[in-house]
Amino acid sequence: MKSYSWSWLGLLLLVSACDDGRTPLVLYSPHGRDLLVLLESEYERRHPSVDVRWLDMGSQEVYDRVRSEAANPQADVWFGGPDTIFGQGAADGLLEAYRPSWGGSVPSGSRDSDDLYFGLYRAVPLLIYNSDAVDADEAPHDWDDLLDPRWQGQIAIRDPLASGIMRTVFGKVLADSVLATGDEAAGFEWLLRLDAQTKGYAANPALLFERIVRQEALVSIWELTDMLFQRQRGAPFGYHFPSSGSPVIDDSIGLVANAKHPEAAKAFIDWVGSEDALLLAAEKAFRLPARTDLARESLPGWAIEALDQIVVAEVDWTLIADRGTEWMARWDREVRGRGE
């Protein structure tokens, strides 16, 4: 019996250590299965000698991991997350400059001036509601609508500390406050009122969506791509693009410094931003391309519709990048659960 279990173990070890001779290419990404599987199979079909391996994690976790592995980088490509987080990574020396073939087609505001990272997709924060329980007209149309007494205790929010989307939305509120009044007091005041309206913070998107689908809460803040996926799966979600403007996020990509497979990584980055790959991601995985040179009519219907409706907010991104960490720490201390 004992010797059996040992030989099993040996076999398992052998299998897990097995290498099929392909060049491994490791992606750390918050993009999720749907897109990653799609890109993996398409890329491997085109490049049979490459084995695309991805690890899915939150955008803030990608940063944390890349940083703690700096002495022995495991990732080749840092694939996805708001450019503010990439900015942090660039400041910590975690990225290597590489200008992909499509780099020039990205507007200069959506890429790093030192070529450390480039905007690839655009993530659009928006207001969501349970469409079984709330009429589209009634549902919040703008950020301030969330503070309406009607939504008292009906709002669930994804825990903002771990979420790039929520950090960006809260960052916009505070940056707007600095722009309008000179400091962030008014912004924190607004966030306190939102906290008072909020029923609870969900530890992850699954729990956020469960809460809304099960009508424990009716309204939330989330992002376009996930909403389109959820609706495709039949979930009762509706959404509105905030009328005063949405802090549209440049979801970026970059080459990890001292990556083990830099050439494979560069080739992948070149491909993933190509017109083919962008259109594939738009069609199959609801990703809005960051490049502005793609013909409008080549995009799928949902994207054209979204581009017509989105109001892009003017946001001081530098300020969010500089102060974001401090702001979120302060929010965690002084706002979470404190709203009356």
Added chain:
Amino acid sequence: MMSPSRAQKWLGIGLAAVLAWLVGYPLLITLAEALGLPAALDLGAFEEFARRPDEWLALWQSLWISVASVLLAAVIGVPLGFLFARNEFPGRRLLGSLVILPVALPPLVGVIAFLFLYGESGLLTRSVQLVLGLTSAPWRLDGPGAILLVHAYSMYVFFYLFTRAALARFDASVLEAAASLGAGRRRTMTRVTLPLLMPALVGAALLTFMTALGSFSAPYLFGGGFRVMPTQIVVSKLNGQLAMARVETVMLAGVAFFGLWLVRRLDSGGQTTAGGVRGVAPGRRRLQSPGARVAAAVAGWALALFLLLPHMTLILISFVPPVSWTTEFFPPVLNGDNYRTLLAETERLRPVFNSLWMALVATAVALGLGGLAARLTLVLKGRLGRSLELLLAIPWAIPGTVFAVALAMTFSVRAAWMGRFVLVGTVWILPLAYIVRSLPLTGRSALAGLRQFDTRLEEAAASLGAGWSYTWRRVILPLLKPALAAGASLAFITTLGDFVTSVVLYTYDTRPVSVEILSSLRLQDTGVAAVYGVFLMVVSATIFLLWGRQEDV
């Protein structure tokens, strides 16, 4: 008592050195880095910590939640242990195994099963609401109450197991002696039984305290504004405030060491070998009156049902297709879609293999090392023995998050002359961490077993001409088997489902099931997460039921 041989002494020194390098050293490095060393002594981060009332609050809440968890777990687990070890009633054997199952509830998704059961729109909550005709949920599952519910539920098992194992090794003649000397049941309990159980109870208390102190899933999912130290560390780390994360790590380790010190003081009187193991364990009392037997059986089954509700909920969720269960009381559609999704891609089964082989290797190595260390601890005595024992206990005394962060910090630097190598990002760091984390479980149970073991037996074997290996095989191991089995099954299951250590140290090649569960939840795949959870649960339950059966024979 035999005196240690030269070889044993060197073995002890070698083992102590390896343990110190893997356990003590990373903590020292973390402390040094929190102090800003080696660049320059910088207390800035500590001052910042000291200034922040929320940090102190988190520390205090960690402490009292852990103490309360120990008390609750003991109150449930110890009487249950006695009930099942000392009484005979219908269904005892099966029930005795079933009550261990809370420990088989996987991390994260197991806690989510609680949510689907007792949460605002949970099955049980909605039932109560329906029965009482309430317009809103009768309770809310959040804050310290919810955390304590989950802790008490999952951690009483430590007390139950340790109590049962100790009672199984108990010598009936001691009780008979007490009775013949005129001691009543109460007096026998307080003066004989409990003192003899002390090593086991202290072991269980230590395990529970440390597990509660390092617990992440429950505070993470239910805490909301209720902060505890492990969640604070993760938040600081995610937010990029490394210095603060280090200080928080050090402070949490400080609390843990305080707990360890306290327990060791309690334990110092626990060197009980009185009575030896000549006799047999006391027989089980058969409940005589038919009424009492029926009552015991009904109560037992009601308890088992209550304990198994989260498991059943988890299984139920695993059959609910995505977004099909909305406001209905019971899921309207049940099918195997989630299972099919998982089985359709071999790549998604990789984490299952990874977790299995790592848990297997870690348990086997930890069993060998832990047994050896426990034995050396007792043989060597003196300073070396004491430091071995301490080193053996430390991995549990440091919460998983602390241990993983310390390990990651220490072994991400290339400085061989300082004993630091780059292990982060390699396949080895996670199994290594699992081994070290399992050592206290296997070591501690071996130690408890050996302490109750009468060394005269060994001397007798030696004087009868038995060699070293023969004595081990035929005398020591058979007598230690219950204790070792308890330690090994706990080690295997905690490793198999480990989340807090894994999430810091995993790589592409070693990503375990728990990390896959986290990722499924991030991608709104509650059903798939539940399937992974069911897998962990089934493996753990099988191991425990097998062990429980063996225990009974």
